[in-house]
Amino acid sequence: MSRQPAYQSLRRTHRRFGVRATAAAVGGFLLYVLLSSFLPGLMNTSLSGHLTIGLALGLGQFVLMAVIAWRYLVHMRTRVTPVVRGLRGLVRHQEATERERAAFEARTTPRAEEFRPW
Template sequence: MSRHSMGLGGPPSPYEAGPEPADRSSVSRQPAYQSLRRSHRRFGVRATAVAVGGFLLYVLLSSFAPALMNTSVSGHLTIGLALGLGQFVLMSVIVWRYLVHMRTRVTPVVRGLRGLARHHETTGRERAAFEARTAPRDEEFRSW
């Protein structure tokens, strides 16, 4: 047993159960959470559409317009090779936009929701402690 579980103070052992998690349904009903989900979903749909669209365009042009893809741009560089290398650029831009989106739109809302969840946890713990202090204690005074 740890000092914490025996009531002697000190930090709790990492193997002991921590406080109850916040009520997820109360956080998920918050307008900020709903807005966060919509924003994240909207970005994901757009990014997926751009990535798949770029790949699909490349494959379709390669299949149905080989003469266009073999057109030389400069020296040995063809339009097909340039579009193939452009796929790396496209994915880099999508990843960069994802990071910017997370930093500017998602992270601030998540921090606020975490604070709200911690507030609910603290309030719940304080309420439970108050109820434990004020509850009748019949079981402590047993007859022999």
């Protein structure tokens, strides 16, 4: 099964999405940490009342994770699931063909002498 072009394409697509999603999550978090460390004045700038840029960016981390989770679900539904269904059908067809061939061979091969009671 691993030699099937559809399977290889599925692995490439899934891996590519995983790398992009991980890069976005780590990049967003790293940006937040670096801004907090090197630009504390900017992060303490008030936007409205007690809401600062740092707090807004911190809350934005939750939004970023939600967007990544949503895109993962969309990716799985549109790109992965159809290919998996096709591969599953292919595997079922191959298994059925193998069972039919084994049953045919069992019917057509001569049997050895069997023990029979008197």
